[in-house]
Amino acid sequence: MADAQATPLPSILLIGCGKMGGAMLEGWLAEGLAPSVVVDRHRDTLPAPHRLVRDVADLPADFRPALIVLAMKPQKVAAAIAAVAPLATHAPVLSVLAGRTVGGLTDALRAHMPPGAHPVIIRSMPNTPAAVGEGMTVSYAPPCASAAQRALCDRVLSAVGQTAWVTHEDDINVVTAISGSGPAYVFLLAELLEQAGIEGGLPPALARQIARQTVSGAGVLMQRSGIDADELRRNVTSPGGTTQQALSVLMAPDAWPATLHAAVRAATERAHELAS
Numbered sequence: 001m002a003d004a005q006a007t008p009l010p011s012i013l014l015i016g017c018g019k020m021g022g023a024m025l026e027g028w029l030a031e032g033l034a035p036s037v038v039v040d041r042h043r044d045t046l047p048a049p050h051r052l053v054r055d056v057a058d059l060p061a062d063f064r065p066a067l068i069v070l071a072m073k074p075q076k077v078a079a080a081i082a083a084v085a086p087l088a089t090h091a092p093v094l095s096v097l098a099g100r101t102v103g104g105l106t107d108a109l110r111a112h113m114p115p116g117a118h119p120v121i122i123r124s125m126p127n128t129p130a131a132v133g134e135g136m137t138v139s140y141a142p143p144c145a146s147a148a149q150r151a152l153c154d155r156v157l158s159a160v161g162q163t164a165w166v167t168h169e170d171d172i173n174v175v176t177a178i179s180g181s182g183p184a185y186v187f188l189l190a191e192l193l194e195q196a197g198i199e200g201g202l203p204p205a206l207a208r209q210i211a212r213q214t215v216s217g218a219g220v221l222m223q224r225s226g227i228d229a230d231e232l233r234r235n236v237t238s239p240g241g242t243t244q245q246a247l248s249v250l251m252a253p254d255a256w257p258a259t260l261h262a263a264v265r266a267a268t269e270r271a272h273e274l275a276s
C-alpha cells in the first residue's frame with residue numbers, strides 16, 4: 001500500500017491497458033504518477049499530464065520513461081517488441097505477461113538492439129485487486145538487474161498492494177496459478193453462492209447481497225485478524241451444526257481438496273505452455 005514517505009512514482013510507459021494494466025494504472029494515478037504514456041487501442045481518456053496513444057508506432061519521440069511495463073496478452077507482445085527495444089536500452093522492462101520468460105523476452109528485444117546491448121527484464125505476476133490497492137504481486141529479477149532497478153519495480157508494484165519476490169523464475173508459474181488467477185476462483189465462489197441462494201428460494205437481490213458480503217467480509221476478517229484460515233474456518237463450525245454438514249461435502253477428498261489442486265496444476269501447466 002501507499003507509503004507517505006515513499007519516493008514519488010516514476011514516469012512509466014505502460015503498453016496494454018486492459019483488465020490488468022488498467023487495474024494497476026488506477027492505483028498509480030491515485031498515487032500521483034509522474035508524467036507517463038499509456039498505449040492502448042480501447043481506452044478513451046487519460047488525465048493530463050499523461051498521454052494516451054493507440055499504437056506503439058505513435059510513441060512521442062521525446063519520451064524517456066524510467067520504467068516500461070508490458071501488460072498485453074502474451075500472444076500480442078511480439079508486435080510491440082521493435083518499438084520498445086530502443087527505450088529498453090535506457091529503462092528496465094517490467095513484464096506482467098503470464099508464462100513469458102525473462103530469457104525469451106530478452107532475446108526478442110536484443111534482436112532489435114545494437115550488438116552488446118542487454119535489456120533488463122523483471123518478470124512479475126500481479127492480480128486485479130490492484131485496482132483498489134489490494135493487489136498481490138510476486139516478481140522475479142534476473143541476476144543482471146541492479147538493486148536500484150529491483151527497488152524501482154517494488155516501489156511501483158507496492159503502490160497497488162503487497163509485493164513479494166522469488167529467486168527461482170519457475171516459481172512465477174505456480175504464483176500465476178494461485179494469486180494471479182486466484183481472484184477468479186474467489187469470484188466464482190461468490191457466483192455459486194448467489195445461485196445457490198436463488199435456488200434455495202431467496203429473492204435474487206438478497207442472494208446477491210449475502211453472497212458478495214460473505215466473500216468480501218470473510219476476506220477482510222482474514223486480513224485484519226491475521227488469524228490462520230483453518231482457525232477462522234473452525235470458528236464458524238459448530239459441532240454437529242450446519243457448517244460441519246456442508247464442510248463434510250466440500251472437504252471430502254474427491255471434492256474441493258482434489259478439485260482445487262487439479263485446477264492449480266492445470267493453470268501452472270498452462271503457464272509453462274505459454275513460456276517462450
Ligand SMILES: NC(=O)c1ccc[n+]([C@@H]2O[C@H](COP(=O)([O-])OP(=O)(O)OC[C@H]3O[C@@H](n4cnc5c(N)ncnc54)[C@H](OP(=O)(O)O)[C@@H]3O)[C@@H](O)[C@H]2O)c1
Nearest residue numbers: 016017018019020021040041071072073074096097098126
Ligand atoms: N487479467 C488478469 O487478472 C491478469 C493478472 C495477471 C497478469 N495478467 C497478464 O496481463 C496481461 C494482460 O492481460 P489482460 O487481462 O489485462 O488483457 P486485456 O484486457 O486484453 O488487455 C490488454 C490490452 O492491451 C491492448 N494491446 C495489446 N497490444 C497492444 C498494442 N501493440 N498496441 C495497443 N494496444 C495493445 C489490447 O488491445 P487488443 O485487445 O485490441 O489487442 C488490450 O486492450 C496478460 O499478459 C496476462 O497474462 C493478467
